Amino acid sequence: MGVKVDQKGAGLLFSDPGTQSSDRRLFVNKAKLLEVIGDLKQEVSLSRLRNGIVGLESNLRSVKTDKIGLLNIDGNGDTVEIAHRHLLDQLNQVAEAHTVERATYYLERLEKAMTEVRTSKINDINLNRWKEYEDIRTDSLWIIGKRDGTGVHSAGYWGNFIPQIPNQMIRRYTKKGEWVLDTFVGCGTTLIESQRLSRNAIGIELQAEVAERARELIRAEPNRSGVVSKVITEDSAQIDYPQMLDGVGQKSVQLLIMHPPYFDIIKFSKDGRDLSNASSVDAFLEMISSIVERAAAVLDKGRYFALVIGDKYSKGEWIPLGFLTMNEVLKRGFSLKSIIVKNFEETSAKRNQKELWHYRALVGGFYIFKHEYVFVFKKK
Numbered sequence: 001m002g003v004k005v006d007q008k009g010a011g012l013l014f015s016d017p018g019t020q021s022s023d024r025r026l027f028v029n030k031a032k033l034l035e036v037i038g039d040l041k042q043e044v045s046l047s048r049l050r051n052g053i054v055g056l057e058s059n060l061r062s063v064k065t066d067k068i069g070l071l072n073i074d075g076n077g078d079t080v081e082i083a084h085r086h087l088l089d090q091l092n093q094v095a096e097a098h099t100v101e102r103a104t105y106y107l108e109r110l111e112k113a114m115t116e117v118r119t120s121k122i123n124d125i126n127l128n129r130w131k132e133y134e135d136i137r138t139d140s141l142w143i144i145g146k147r148d149g150t151g152v153h154s155a156g157y158w159g160n161f162i163p164q165i166p167n168q169m170i171r172r173y174t175k176k177g178e179w180v181l182d183t184f185v186g187c188g189t190t191l192i193e194s195q196r197l198s199r200n201a202i203g204i205e206l207q208a209e210v211a212e213r214a215r216e217l218i219r220a221e222p223n224r225s226g227v228v229s230k231v232i233t234e235d236s237a238q239i240d241y242p243q244m245l246d247g248v249g250q251k252s253v254q255l256l257i258m259h260p261p262y263f264d265i266i267k268f269s270k271d272g273r274d275l276s277n278a279s280s281v282d283a284f285l286e287m288i289s290s291i292v293e294r295a296a297a298v299l300d301k302g303r304y305f306a307l308v309i310g311d312k313y314s315k316g317e318w319i320p321l322g323f324l325t326m327n328e329v330l331k332r333g334f335s336l337k338s339i340i341v342k343n344f345e346e347t348s349a350k351r352n353q354k355e356l357w358h359y360r361a362l363v364g365g366f367y368i369f370k371h372e373y374v375f376v377f378k379k380k
Contacts, residue, residue, distance in 0.1 A: 024084040026060065027072045030114060033080070036068070037111050046100050053095045057088065080114050083132050122254075122303065124175050137168055142342040142374075152192060152217045161189035161259045165308055165342070165374060169257060170197050173304040176225070178254040179245075183236040183295050188214030190257050191229045198225035199255075202248060204236045207269050235273050236291045241298045252298050256305040260288055262372075263321055265312050281319060289328040296332060299379050305334060310372035316364070322373040334377035341371050 036056055043049040059066045072079045090110045097103035118127045125133055147153070148163040166189060170180060176198040182190040185203030187210065194201035195218065205211035211233040218229045228248055232239070245251060261268055261276035263284045268276045278284035292305075299305060307329060312319045330336060357368050 026082055026084050026087065027079045028060070028082060028087075029070050029072050030078045030080045032068060032070050033114060034111065036070075037107050037114075040094075041104050041107050041111075044100060046097075046103065049100060049103055050095050053091050057091055060084070060087065082114075082129070086129070086132050089131070119175075122173050122175070123171065125171075136171060140338060140340050142340055144343060151196075152221045153189065154187065154217070161186060161308070162342075163189050163193055165259075165306075166190040166193040166257055167197070169304070169306040169374075169376075170194055170199055170255065173306075174199050174255045177227070179250055179252070180255045180257060181253040181295060181298070182257045182259075183291055184258055184260050185214055185231055186210060186259070188218045188229075188231060190259075191218050191231065192221050195221055195223050195225075195227055195229045198227055200228040200248075200250075202228070202230045202232065202244065202253075204232050204234050204239060204244075206233075206235055206271060206274060208233050237273065237287060237294070239294075241294055245298055252300045254300055254303050256295055256299045256303075257308075258288075258291070258295075258306070259308040260291075262310045263312055263319075265310075281321065281324065284321075285324055285328050288325060289332070292329055293332050296334070296379060301379055303379055304337070305329070305377040305379065307375040307377065308372065309375070310369065313366060313369070316366075318366070322375070326373075326375050329375070329377055333380050335380055336375065337378050338374075338376040340374035340376065342374060343370055 036052075040049055040052045040056075043052060056070075059068055059070045063071050090106065090113075094103045094106045094110070097106060113126075113128045116128055119125060120127070125136070142164075144162065144164055148167070153163050166180075166182075170190075170193055174180060174197075178199055180190060180194045180199050180201040182201065182203040185191065185205040188203065191201040191203050191214070203214070205214060211231050214231045218231070223229065230248060232244060234244075242251070245253070261274070263278060263281060264276055266276060268274055271277065275284055275287050278287055296305070307325065309322045309325055311321045311323075326336070326339075361368050
C-alpha cells in the first residue's frame with residue numbers, strides 16, 4: 001500500500017483500503033506510540049510532520065515493517081488495543097491537515113484516545129474512541145439479515161429471541177459485571193449474550209422443560225469471565241423478585257429485558273398462567289402489566305428496560321399490541337426513550353410461503369407483518 005500525495009502535498013495513507021482487514025486489531029506498544037506522537041507534536045514543519053506520519057504508518061503495517069518496536073501482537077506488556085482501520089483513519093486526518101496547528105490538534109486527540117477512557121454511568125463505551133463502535137446501532141430502524149447462529153444459539157424454539165437484540169441492549173445499557181434480568185427467558189438467548197459480554201444475568205421461565213434446555217445451552221457456552229447465569233423455573237407474575245435476587249446476593253439489576261409472547265399468535269403451552277393463553281387482549285395487558293410492575297421494583301432508578309413485542313391480526317383487524325403494551329409500561333414509572341422497528345423477515349411460518357401470503361394479503365386487504373418493536377424505557 002503506497003502513499004498517495006495530492007497536489008497540496010497531503011499524505012493519504014489509507015489509499016488502498018481493500019488491502020486492509022476492517023476487523024484487524026492491533027496491539028500497540030503504548031509508551032512507544034505516545035513517544036512518537038509526542039515527537040510529532042513538536043514538529044514545526046508541516047512537510048516533516050507528514051513524513052513522520054508516513055513513517056509511523058509504515059511501522060504499523062506489520063511486524064516485519066515495524067522498525068521501532070510499535071507492535072506487540074501477543075498483547076503482552078504495556079500495550080493498547082485498537083482497530084487498525086480506525087488508527088489509520090486518524091493518521092490520515094493528521095496527514096491531510098493544511099496547517100501544523102490543525103495537525104497538532106488531531107495528534108492531541110489521538111493521544112487522548114490512547115491514554116484516557118471516558119465512559120458514561122450506564123455502559124463501557126469509550127467515548128474518546130467512539131468511532132470504533134460501528135457495530136452498535138444508534139438508528140431506529142434495524143434491518144437484520146438473519147439471526148446470529150454462532151456458538152450455542154439455536155433457532156429451534158418457535159418464537160425464539162434474535163440474539164442481536166439483547167446483544168445491542170446489553171452493550172448499550174450495562175457495564176461488565178452488572179446484572180441483567182429477563183422475565184421470559186425461553187431458551188436462554190439473553191443469558192447467553194450476557195455471559196459472552198461478561199454480565200451477570202438471571203432469567204425466569206414458566207415451562208420446566210424449556211428452562212432445563214436453556215440451562216443446557218448456557219452451560220455449553222464458554223463462561224470466560226466466570227459470571228452468574230441462572231435460570232429460575234417460576235411464574236414471572238408471581239415470583240418474589242427481591243427474594244429471587246437475594247438468592248444470588250443481589251438487591252437490584254441494571255437492565256430489564258422482556259420478550260413476552262405476542263398474546264396468542266404462538267401458543268407456548270397449555271398453562272393458564274402463560275400469556276399466550278390469555279382470554280383476551282385486555283387480559284393479556286393486565287397480566288403483562290403485573291409482571292412489569294413487579295420486575296420494575298428491582299430495577300435501579302435511571303436504568304433501562306427493553307421490551308420486544310409485535311402486533312397481531314385478528315378477525316380482519318390489526319391489533320396494535322405493541323403500543324397497547326407500551327402505554328401500560330408508561331403508567332408504571334417509566335419514560336419512553338426510543339421506539340426501534342426491527343424487520344420481521346425470517347418468520348418460520350412465512351419463510352417458504354411468500355407467494356401464498358402475497359395472495360392472502362391481496363384478498364384480505366391487509367399488509368403482511370414484517371416488523372416488531374423494541375421499546376426502550378428508562379426508570380424514573
